[in-house]
Amino acid sequence: MTVEKALLTPIGGGRGVYRAVVNALNHLRNIGVRRIIARMTVTKLTDIYEDVTHLLSLGFNYVHWQLNVIWTDKWDVRTWANNNYLPGIKKLVSLFLKNAEEVEY
Numbered sequence: 001m002t003v004e005k006a007l008l009t010p011i012g013g014g015r016g017v018y019r020a021v022v023n024a025l026n027h028l029r030n031i032g033v034r035r036i037i038a039r040m041t042v043t044k045l046t047d048i049y050e051d052v053t054h055l056l057s058l059g060f061n062y063v064h065w066q067l068n069v070i071w072t073d074k075w076d077v078r079t080w081a082n083n084n085y086l087p088g089i090k091k092l093v094s095l096f097l098k099n100a101e102e103v104e105y
Contacts, residue, residue: 025059037062044075048088053095 038060
């Protein structure tokens with residue numbers, strides 16, 4: 001876990017949430033659940049590529065997110081999207097396409 005993730009988890013979910021999520025993920029895997037979806041809120045502090053790939057590396061099959069652009073104080077979403085979010089989405093698309101090419105049918 002990066003320092004950023006250690007800092008973001010208490011802000012978004014409270015102390016101990018990260019560990020609880022990882023424990024729940026492991027429990028679900030141990031009882032045979034095969035498809036597990038992570039949900040996250042994306043803020044101006046989020047690096048979408050890093051955070052999504054981190055959740056996938058933990059063992060989540062899918063990651064769903066929502067942008068936090070109306071529930072907090074106003075911030076410069078356009079600049080953030082152009083400089084951070086959209087480049088991260090492009091990297092995720094590239095990763096998806098690379099992995100799709102490697103799948104054997």
